[in-house]
Amino acid sequence: MLLLLLLQSLLWVGEWGEGSTNPRFPAGSLAQDLRYQLDVPRSVSVQEGLCVRVACLVSYPQEGWKDSDPAHSYWFREKAYTAEDLAVATNNPEHAVLSETQGRFLLVGDPWTKDCSLEIRDAQRRDTGTYIFRVERGPTVRYSYKWHPLSIRVTALTDTPDIHIQGTLVSGHPTNLTCAVPWACERGTPPTFSWTRIALTSPHPKSPHSSVLTLTPRPQDHGTNLTCRVTFPGAGVSTEATIRLNVSYAPQELTIRVYQKEGTGPETLGKSQSLSVQEGQSLCLDCVPDSNPPAMISWTRESLTLSPSNSSNPGVLELPRVELRDHGLYVCQAQHPLGSKKASLNLVVRTPLQLLGPSCSQEDEGLSCSCSSRAWPAPSLHWRLGEGLLEGNFSNASFEVTSSSAGPWANSSLSLREGLSSGLRLSCEAQNAHGKQNVKILLLPGPGKGEVVHLGPRKRGEEEKWA
Numbered sequence: 001m002l003l004l005l006l007l008q009s010l011l012w013v014g015e016w017g018e019g020s021t022n023p024r025f026p027a028g029s030l031a032q033d034l035r036y037q038l039d040v041p042r043s044v045s046v047q048e049g050l051c052v053r054v055a056c057l058v059s060y061p062q063e064g065w066k067d068s069d070p071a072h073s074y075w076f077r078e079k080a081y082t083a084e085d086l087a088v089a090t091n092n093p094e095h096a097v098l099s100e101t102q103g104r105f106l107l108v109g110d111p112w113t114k115d116c117s118l119e120i121r122d123a124q125r126r127d128t129g130t131y132i133f134r135v136e137r138g139p140t141v142r143y144s145y146k147w148h149p150l151s152i153r154v155t156a157l158t159d160t161p162d163i164h165i166q167g168t169l170v171s172g173h174p175t176n177l178t179c180a181v182p183w184a185c186e187r188g189t190p191p192t193f194s195w196t197r198i199a200l201t202s203p204h205p206k207s208p209h210s211s212v213l214t215l216t217p218r219p220q221d222h223g224t225n226l227t228c229r230v231t232f233p234g235a236g237v238s239t240e241a242t243i244r245l246n247v248s249y250a251p252q253e254l255t256i257r258v259y260q261k262e263g264t265g266p267e268t269l270g271k272s273q274s275l276s277v278q279e280g281q282s283l284c285l286d287c288v289p290d291s292n293p294p295a296m297i298s299w300t301r302e303s304l305t306l307s308p309s310n311s312s313n314p315g316v317l318e319l320p321r322v323e324l325r326d327h328g329l330y331v332c333q334a335q336h337p338l339g340s341k342k343a344s345l346n347l348v349v350r351t352p353l354q355l356l357g358p359s360c361s362q363e364d365e366g367l368s369c370s371c372s373s374r375a376w377p378a379p380s381l382h383w384r385l386g387e388g389l390l391e392g393n394f395s396n397a398s399f400e401v402t403s404s405s406a407g408p409w410a411n412s413s414l415s416l417r418e419g420l421s422s423g424l425r426l427s428c429e430a431q432n433a434h435g436k437q438n439v440k441i442l443l444l445p446g447p448g449k450g451e452v453v454h455l456g457p458r459k460r461g462e463e464e465k466w467a
Contacts, residue, residue, distance in 0.1 A: 032147045035061040038116070038133055043151035046123045047159060049232030051185030054150060056109060056116035058135055065138020071111035072137070075118055078130035078149060088131065089118060100126070104234070111135075120152065121188045122234025128154045159183050161228050161241040169217045170338070171249035179228035179241070180210035189234035196227045222247035222292050250339030251291040256332060258345075259284040274346040279376070283322050287315040287332035287343065295334035295341075302328050324349050324376055324408060351376035351408055353435040358414075358428040360441055367416040371439075373430035374408050381412040384427045384438075390414065 039057040046052035058073075072092040076085060086098045089105035097105075104122050109115025116133055130151050134144040159181070166176045179193055186209075193211035211228070222245060229240040257266035258275060260283060277283055289295040297315040299306040309318035319326055327349040334341045357371035373379045381403060382391030394401045403412040410430065429438035 033143070036143050036145065038145040038148035040116070040133065040148055040150055042149075043153060045153045045155055046120060047155055048123055048125060048157040048237045049188070049191075049235035050123055050157070050159075050183070051119065051121045051188050052123065052152075053108065054118045054120075056118060056133065056150075058114045058116045058133065058145070060114075060135060060137070060141050060143060064140030069138040071114075071135065073107055073109075073111045073116050074134040074136075075105065075107070075150075076132050076134060076144075078132055080132070092136075100124075118150075119187070121185060122232065123154045124235050125154050127152055157232070157235075157237045157239050160239050161230050163226070163228055163241050163243050165243075169215070169221075169245060169247045171217055171219050171247055174214050174216045177213045177215055177226070178210055179213070179230070181230050181239075182209065184209045184232075189232065192231045192233065194229045194231075196229060217245065217247040219247065219249040219252050219290075219292075221245050222249065246292070248292055248338060250336050251289040251295050251334040251341040253290040254332060254334050254341045254343040255288045255290075256343050256345050257286040257288060259286070274348060276348040276350055277322050279322055279324055279349050279351045281322055283319040283347075285317040285319075285330065285332075285345065287317075287334070289315070289334040289336075289341065291334065291336050291338075295336040298333050298335070300331045300333070301326075306330075322349055324351055327376070349376055350434055353379060353430060353432060353437055355428070355430045355437040355439055358426070358439055358441060360426075369414045369416075369426065369428070369441075371412050371414075371428035371430075373410045373437075375430070375432050375434075376408045377432045377434075378405055378408055379410045379430045379432040380405075381410045381428065381430050383412065383414050384425075384429060385414075385416075386425055 037059040039055075039059075041054060044052055044054050072090065072095075074087045074090045074092065074095065076087050077098075080086075086096050088098055088101040089107050090097060091107050091111055104120060104124075106119045106121070107116070108119045109117035116135070118131075120127060130149045132144055132146055132149055136142055161179045161181050164178045164180070166178070169175055179195070181191060184191060190208040195211075195213050215226075224245055225242050226245055227240055227242045229238055231238040255268055256273075257268055259266050260277065260281065266286065285299075287297050287299070289297065297308075299308065299314075299317050306317060308314040309316050315332070317330075327347055330345045330347055332343045332345075351374065353373065353375040355371070355373050358369045359371075360367055360369040362368075369383075371381060371383075373381055380391075382389060383401060384390070385399070390399065390401050391403070392401065393403055398417055400415045400417075401412065403410070405411070412428070414426075425440065425442055427438045427440040429436065431437070
């Protein structure tokens with residue numbers, strides 16, 4: 001039995017390994033016949049789904065065959081045991097080919113000119129292995145080049161598509177984007193393309209290896225990802241590329257953020273609002289445009305152009321100590337090549353109510369008093385004489401009231417010509433939208449016309465206390 005197996009092996013070596021002049025009973029030898037040469041790379045690598053062309057030239061002795069004899073070339077897997085096994089590629093129409101390589105492994109060289117080049121299309125992982133070339137011509141040439149094996153290694157698909165944007169993405173303007181795989185095989189199964197993760201117009205193919213997408217971007221698309229996925233159906237593998245969209249758009253919103261105290265979070269104001277602050281406090285205004293690229297920011301108050309606190313961030317305007325003169329309408333303007341936008345803030349500066357006076361002096365047969373107040377909004381002044389209220393500008397035989405105001409100041413004077421009596425109660429009152437104060441005086445009996453006594457200020461909510 002062992003002898004029979006050995007004889008079969010030797011017969012296979014003769015048929016599979018060396019040339020012979022007898023096609024039915026070839027001579028066998030374990031040595032390489034140097035008359036038979038094969039110029040082919042030892043190993044070739046290709047990525048899944050792609051193609052590779054293996055250059056190959058064969059030589060064999062011109063013995064026992066004519067130029068008119070057909071030359072049959074074969075590529076076998078190394079594990080094939082006889083020439084009758086299924087080939088992976090051949091030009092012999094009477095020899096069967098493996099179904100898994102049918103149409104993918106192709107002899108692209110001309111066997112008549114001894115070109116044995118092999119092309120593999122739609123490469124698959126299972127194609128990895130070692131392959132043997134065989135040639136048959138005429139009645140004598142029957143040779144398998146087992147001394148020149150070809151190693152094929154199929155690796156993972158790592159190449160990625162190229163995404164090209166034609167021009168600049170501008171909001172509202174249609175733009176073409178191309179996804180291409182220039183490294184794909186022209187003769188392989190055409191890949192399929194898909195675009196994902198954004199609302200898109202249906203893409204249309206430009207060529208078998210590229211896809212064109214017409215995109216009309218929106219402001220909200222800026223900074224989002226766009227992915228082109230390419231699938232190679234011949235190998236069942238995919239690859240993809242992702243880009244982050246850079247969409248140019250005019251200011252959509254213009255927000256003014258207010259920082260009233262250091263270390264506190266911002267208060268966000270809309271387009272046109274009013275802000276009331278106390279005189280002397282710190283204030284920071286930050287104008288934030290929603291645009292790309294960032295818009296140029298400028299600040300104005302009334303007709304005055306304001307300088308930014310930080311030249312690198314012109315949207316920030318700092319008022320370290322708010323003064324009364326800082327009140328007014330602040331306008332932030334965002335200038336952009338695609339459009340502009342404005343936001344305004346009416347700054348109201350509150351000044352604590354200050355009451356100066358009243359100051360009174362006795363004159364001939366009368367009493368002269370003056371009273372002043374400073375505040376913002378500007379205060380109003382009036383007098384109380386006993387239970388009566390004296391305000392504005394008024395004059396009669398008994399008294400005269402003269403009032404005036406300028407900016408934060410209000411001034412009033414009172415002249416009493418008659419009606420003076422001991423125990424006379426007189427007060428000066430100042431008030432605005434944020435508070436009220438008064439100071440009372442009392443005319444006490446004394447030498448001459450009596451004595452004027454100041455009873456001190458009283459703020460809103462305090463009870464009246466008379467001396």
